[in-house]
Amino acid sequence: MSAAYQIDRISAGYGSRNVLQDVSLDLRRGELVGVIGPNGCGKSTLLRVMTGLLAPSGGEVLLEGNPLASYTRRLVARQVAVVPQSQSPIFAFTVREVVEMGRAPWQRGWNTPSSEDKRLVAGALEQCDLLGLEDRPVNELSGGELQRVAVARAIAQGTSILLLDEPTSHLDLGHQLAIFNLLHKLAADCNVAVLCVSHDLHLAPEYCDRLILMGRGKVVAVGTPKEILTQKNLRAIYGVDVEIHLNPHTGHPYVLLTRPEEKEKA
Amino acid sequence: MNDALLNSPVVSVRRAGLVLLGLLVAVFISIWVATCFGAAETYSVTEVAHVIAFKLGLSHEAPAANTMVIIWELRLPRVALALLVGAALAVAGALLQALFENPMADSFVVGVSPGAALGGVIAASLGFQASFGGLNSVTLLAFVGALGTTALVYQLAKRGGKVSVSLLLLTGLAVGGLATAFTTMLLMRLDAFSLRSSMNWLFGSLANHGWNYVLALAPYTAVGIAVSIAFWRELNLLSLGEETAHHLGVPLERTKLILLVTAALLAAASVAASGIIGFVGLIVPHIVRKLAGPNHRLVLTGSVLAGGLLLLWADLFSRQIVMSEEMPIGVITSILGGLFFLGLLARTKSRLA
Numbered sequence: 001m002s003a004a005y006q007i008d009r010i011s012a013g014y015g016s017r018n019v020l021q022d023v024s025l026d027l028r029r030g031e032l033v034g035v036i037g038p039n040g041c042g043k044s045t046l047l048r049v050m051t052g053l054l055a056p057s058g059g060e061v062l063l064e065g066n067p068l069a070s071y072t073r074r075l076v077a078r079q080v081a082v083v084p085q086s087q088s089p090i091f092a093f094t095v096r097e098v099v100e101m102g103r104a105p106w107q108r109g110w111n112t113p114s115s116e117d118k119r120l121v122a123g124a125l126e127q128c129d130l131l132g133l134e135d136r137p138v139n140e141l142s143g144g145e146l147q148r149v150a151v152a153r154a155i156a157q158g159t160s161i162l163l164l165d166e167p168t169s170h171l172d173l174g175h176q177l178a179i180f181n182l183l184h185k186l187a188a189d190c191n192v193a194v195l196c197v198s199h200d201l202h203l204a205p206e207y208c209d210r211l212i213l214m215g216r217g218k219v220v221a222v223g224t225p226k227e228i229l230t231q232k233n234l235r236a237i238y239g240v241d242v243e244i245h246l247n248p249h250t251g252h253p254y255v256l257l258t259r260p261e262e263k264e265k266a
Numbered sequence: 267m268n269d270a271l272l273n274s275p276v277v278s279v280r281r282a283g284l285v286l287l288g289l290l291v292a293v294f295i296s297i298w299v300a301t302c303f304g305a306a307e308t309y310s311v312t313e314v315a316h317v318i319a320f321k322l323g324l325s326h327e328a329p330a331a332n333t334m335v336i337i338w339e340l341r342l343p344r345v346a347l348a349l350l351v352g353a354a355l356a357v358a359g360a361l362l363q364a365l366f367e368n369p370m371a372d373s374f375v376v377g378v379s380p381g382a383a384l385g386g387v388i389a390a391s392l393g394f395q396a397s398f399g400g401l402n403s404v405t406l407l408a409f410v411g412a413l414g415t416t417a418l419v420y421q422l423a424k425r426g427g428k429v430s431v432s433l434l435l436l437t438g439l440a441v442g443g444l445a446t447a448f449t450t451m452l453l454m455r456l457d458a459f460s461l462r463s464s465m466n467w468l469f470g471s472l473a474n475h476g477w478n479y480v481l482a483l484a485p486y487t488a489v490g491i492a493v494s495i496a497f498w499r500e501l502n503l504l505s506l507g508e509e510t511a512h513h514l515g516v517p518l519e520r521t522k523l524i525l526l527v528t529a530a531l532l533a534a535a536s537v538a539a540s541g542i543i544g545f546v547g548l549i550v551p552h553i554v555r556k557l558a559g560p561n562h563r564l565v566l567t568g569s570v571l572a573g574g575l576l577l578l579w580a581d582l583f584s585r586q587i588v589m590s591e592e593m594p595i596g597v598i599t600s601i602l603g604g605l606f607f608l609g610l611l612a613r614t615k616s617r618l619a
Contacts, residue, residue, distance in 0.1 A: 053512060077515030084509050090367050091505045091560040104503055105515040110563070112279075157514070 003028050003062075004161050004193035005050060010059030012049045018057075019045040021217045029160060032187040032194045034204035036228075037214030038238055043197045044085065046214070047165050050195075051082050063161075077105035081154035083164040086147060092137035095149055099124055102156035120156045127182055128152035129175065143170035151179060155186070162186065164196045168203070176200070180207040201255040205229055206247065213237060229253045282558040282568075289571035293349070296578045300345045304585065306336050313337070339476060346480045347472050348581045349574035351536040352546060354487045356573025357494050358532040359547025360554075360565050361525050364501040366431055367508075369555075372547035373533035376438040376526065377415040379544075380445035382537035383468055384452075385411020390464045391452045404467060405538040412534030415441055420526060429522060431508060470543040470596025472581050483535050490532035494566055497525060501562040543577070543596045545603025550576055552610075576602075 005027040012020040020042045027033055035043050048054040049061060052068055061068040063079065071079075081102070089098075102124070103117040113121070125131055128148040133141070138149060147170050154162055164183070168176040180203045186192040187209070198204040205211060205225035213221045213228050215237040221228055234242050234255065243256040302309050317337045319325040328334070355373065362371040373379045389407035419441050423434040449468075456464060494501075500521050503511040512518050536543070554568035580598040 051513060053509060072515075073512065073517045074515040077513060080513075082513040084507075084513070087507050087510065089506060090369060091555070093502075093506070093560050097559075097561065098506065101503060101506065101514060104499060107499065 004064060005195075006062040006065070007050065008060045008062070010049055010056040010061060012045055012054055012056040014054075019217050020049065020056075023059075023214075023217075023219050025212055025219060025222065027161070027193045027195050029193045030187055030191045031209045032183055032196065032207060033210045033212060034208035034225075035195065035197045035212045035214060036199070036201065036204060037220075041214045041237075042217040043214055044165055045217075047082070047163055047195075047197060050163060051080065052076060074105050077157070077159075079159050080161045080163060081157035081159040083147075083150045083154045083162075083167050085165045086143055086170060087150070089138045089146070092139050094135050094137055095130055095141070095152075096121065096125070096134040098138050098149055099130070099152045099156050102153035103158075105157065117156075120158055124152040124156040127155060129178060144172060144175060147171060148175065148179070151182070155182075160191070161193045162195070164194070166197055166199065168198065168200060176203060180204075183207065201229070205254060206250065206252045225253050229255060282561075282564045285554075285558040286564065286568060286571070289568060289575065293571055293575055293578075296575055297345055297349075300348075300578055300582055301337060301341050304336070304341060306340075307333075309333065309337060318342075343475060343477045343480050344472050344581065345578060346477075347475055347483075347539060348577040350480065350483055350487050351472070351540050351543065352550075352573035352575065352577030353491060353570040354532040354536040354573070355543060355546040355577075356550035356554075356569035357491050357566060358529045358536070360551035360562070360569045361494055361501070361529040361532075362547070363551055364505040364562065365522060365525050365529070366435055367505060368435070369552060370548070371435070372545075373529065373537070374442060374544075375435055376530065377419045377442040377445060378412045378530050378533040379537055379542050380442040380449070381415025382408040382412035382534055383542055384445040384449045385409070385414070386467060386538070386541070387449050387452045387464055390460050390467075391456055393460070408538040409534050411445075412537055413530055415445060416526065416530035416534075420523075428519060431522075434526075466594060467541040468596075469594035470541040470599070471584075471594050472540050472577075475539065479539060483539050486531055486535040490528050490535070491566075491570055493524070493528045494532075495563075497521070497528075498562040498566055501525070501566075502560075505560065505562075541594070541596060543580075544600045545606075546573055546576060546599055549603050549606050 003026040007023060007025050010020060010023050011018060023042070023046060035046065037043055045054065049056050052073075063071065063076065068076070100113055100117065100121050103113060103120065107113070107117070125134060128151050130148055130152055133145065138146065141149065147167060151164070151167055154164070162183070168179050171179060183194050183196060184207045187194045196204070196208070205228075208225060210222060211225050211228040212219055213233060220237060221233060229244050231242060231244060234240065241258060243258060244253050245256055246253055298311060301314050302311065313329065313333060314337055316325060316329050317334055320327070320329060320334070321338055358378075359372045362373065362375065363369050365371070366375065386404045386408035388411070389403040419434065419438045420429065422441070423429050423437040425433070453461060453464060500511070500516050503514050503516050504521070508518060533547070550573045551565055551569050554565050554572050558564040558568050576599070577595070580595050580602065584593045584595045584598050
């Protein structure tokens, strides 16, 4: 079976500024992949290329074995759901209406939602802890609530591929955990290919099957969280000294930050 | 997951249905008021029905000649034009607001209205006479000016085959500003008589247009409204933001172009017919969203009715308010719109405090 996404040596940028250079990666069904790296390293640009918002200046993006550009927008939206970085809605659609719009790639004409649409929407609302908020206008929600609405909309889309850009950046501890749990379940139980950009060096290594470490527009390393989270890698990419510990319950690595002045004292 | 969760949207659908029904009833009552009452004479519904039936060939007994002239030649075409222009302006406003993700957008922001004004004033100052399909030279050049400005704005805002919405907005304001400057320059050079008639048209008026005018503009308005309503789902997705619409399967560049051309066509038709009638495109979609929610299936159908309704009443006012002379309808809608927005701002402030 071909990879859900296969990205082969792409370069991309804005105007004369090149942001991505020679980036290759693949994404398979049933795995949760985390993309980590410092600000401005090209994580979001990578997502823009993968979703067709930005055409690469070189290289190739294959979706289910075919060039991304060979699909209509609607056909892509039936296979790939995207959770963009935080948005601020203007119009007073309710939470349910916005989540229901995740079904748009499957709907036509004057139709109102089918029973299948309603079932998926209700499921997505429940999974993202939005029950009780369904009739609230989205322009009155907090940043964290909005983020859960965006995740719910993507889940309601019912696609086999899910791409997320920092979906937990505005969430409290409980909801961060819940979203990563949900992503893990989608990959493991529903065979979805999930790629998640994140700055969270606790939860991403805990839940992801693979991590992609990016720096200065390039993929620096790809591997299991244990292979990627090393003192050497993080010093090279983030320029900070950290300690790597293992979660005593699961054996997954996590990052412990140390203050620079304590280093000097020691 | 329970049944209540699956079925609860029914309530809002019913409410929206009631809003549409209410608007429809209000439109019919207003048509009756606007046709029966007026400066010249007051007629009964039977007399109006008699005139219409005779004109449609359903009755062979001719009504009194002056009754026929007042109802059929003066009042009914004016009512029809108010409904058409109001619907076109309101729908154009709703389109542009979704497209720009900005509830303050209307036909001024993409340069449509200033472009139309410039076209109309060019026709007046050249003094050239032409007519095409029942439309005079001012109307024709206003139409050309509106569509031309939009095309120019679109081309100037284009970067590498793509049009960014914020660049479109800024370019529209700049080009609109230029058009307004040239319009003023030309107005200053007109003689007193041409200046007066140009100002009357510029400020908006539904007076002195017969059925040929209504019939000439109806196709543009009908096509524009039909295309807009056909894109209701895309408009909903676009109002969540361009990127989200893209991720949900909307081909952005093609859709934006279609919607922009449609909005320009609608606004151009209305400005050409009746001059610049401000604020209708701004307030009507706003009110409809408040009543029926932001879903464009309802915003658009509701705007067709509420836009026509607003303009019909503004026109009734403009006929009655000053006894000696008719007040331009654009003045009425601008006063209404200005007060409406001040009220809105006052409420917003109190909520922020």
